[in-house]
Amino acid sequence: MHTDSLTIGGRTLTSRFFIGTGLFPNPYVQKEAIKASGAEVLTFAIRRINLASTEDDSILQHLEGENYVYLPNTSGARNADEAVRIARLARASGLSDWIKVEISVNERTLLPDPIETLKATEQLVKEGFTVLPYTSDDPVICKRLEEAGAAAVMPGAAPIGTGLGILNPYNLGLIVEEAGVPIIVDAGLGSASDVTQAMELGVSGVLMNTPVAKAKDPVRMARAMSLAIEAGRLSYLAGRIGKKRYASASSGLDAFKLK
Amino acid sequence: MELVINGEKQHLELVGTIQDVIEKLGLTGKPVVAEADGKVLTAELWTETSVYPGMKIELVHFVGGG
Numbered sequence: 001m002h003t004d005s006l007t008i009g010g011r012t013l014t015s016r017f018f019i020g021t022g023l024f025p026n027p028y029v030q031k032e033a034i035k036a037s038g039a040e041v042l043t044f045a046i047r048r049i050n051l052a053s054t055e056d057d058s059i060l061q062h063l064e065g066e067n068y069v070y071l072p073n074t075s076g077a078r079n080a081d082e083a084v085r086i087a088r089l090a091r092a093s094g095l096s097d098w099i100k101v102e103i104s105v106n107e108r109t110l111l112p113d114p115i116e117t118l119k120a121t122e123q124l125v126k127e128g129f130t131v132l133p134y135t136s137d138d139p140v141i142c143k144r145l146e147e148a149g150a151a152a153v154m155p156g157a158a159p160i161g162t163g164l165g166i167l168n169p170y171n172l173g174l175i176v177e178e179a180g181v182p183i184i185v186d187a188g189l190g191s192a193s194d195v196t197q198a199m200e201l202g203v204s205g206v207l208m209n210t211p212v213a214k215a216k217d218p219v220r221m222a223r224a225m226s227l228a229i230e231a232g233r234l235s236y237l238a239g240r241i242g243k244k245r246y247a248s249a250s251s252g253l254d255a256f257k258l259k
Numbered sequence: 260m261e262l263v264i265n266g267e268k269q270h271l272e273l274v275g276t277i278q279d280v281i282e283k284l285g286l287t288g289k290p291v292v293a294e295a296d297g298k299v300l301t302a303e304l305w306t307e308t309s310v311y312p313g314m315k316i317e318l319v320h321f322v323g324g325g
Binding site: 020021022023024030043044045046047048049051059060070072073075085088089090091092093094095160161187207208209210 | 264286301302317322324325
């Protein structure tokens with residue numbers, strides 16, 4: 001597996017797991033889960049500092065000393081302009097020029113607005129960001145984002161945090177078939193079987209937060225997801241058998257059966 | 260001086276630059292990003308960016324997210 005690496009924005013990754021940093025029960029569990037996941041790419045959000053209690057410790061202080069790729073998101077943005085603004089703020093931190101474009105307008109579904117996402121992607125690519133847009137599982141919009149210069153395209157499996165798994169495996173398969181950049185499934189996965197299915201469809205990686213952070217045992221789930229990624233990837237590369245309607249014996253010709 | 264920081268009026272004494280504001284708020288050395296009047300300011304620009312009464316300043320940081 002050591003040669004089966006993934007390169008995004010000039011950075012070669014050995015893990016296909018992108019992990020989110022929200023919702024963990026505490027910083028210790030978070031750190032252990034990240035370790036167990038083997039992930040190299042960590043996602044974050046950008047928020048206003050609470051001036052009433054500046055003692056609030058930053059999430060970053062628990063992760064110091066490791067060689068992670070930081071992937072800040074533009075969550076909270078409702079249109080392209082807001083996403084671009086958040087992206088610029090994120091880059092000014094000096095920590096990363098990667099940005100996950102995330103633009104949601106519907107509070108109930110948090111589904112991405114693909115039109116605003118495309119606009120923001122075009123602008124941020126112009127400004128030199130490594131852009132990873134989170135978008136709908138639509139093959140046309142995914143291709144458009146690639147053409148706009150996205151370093152990877154991240155279609156959702158299902159709405160954020162639902163754990164519903166891959167609602168449209170047919171679309172996801174088409175997206176992968178047509179893609180010229182890595183496809184990362186982002187959002188909606190629930191368990192290891194969902195992850196394996198995604199990898200078997202040929203995606204380059206998965207981004208998860210809730211299914212790990214909110215599992216009863218996040219550290220164990222991080223490991224399970226990591227193994228599922230590996231299993232699914234190997235299965236994809238190995239090439240599964242075709243599906244048949246009727247049985248075919250595993251032990252050879254009828255002529256040699258005992259009678 | 261009265262400033263509008265993160266959408267709220269804040270009265271800070273003896274502040275001339277963004278750097279002073281960061282210090283007054285006890286944020287020195289923390290991974291903070293500043294924006295003043297809609298312009299993003301990398302840390303190098305804090306000492307050379309003057310503040311004036313009513314200036315709109317945003318101070319943000321990374322938090323957990325997916």
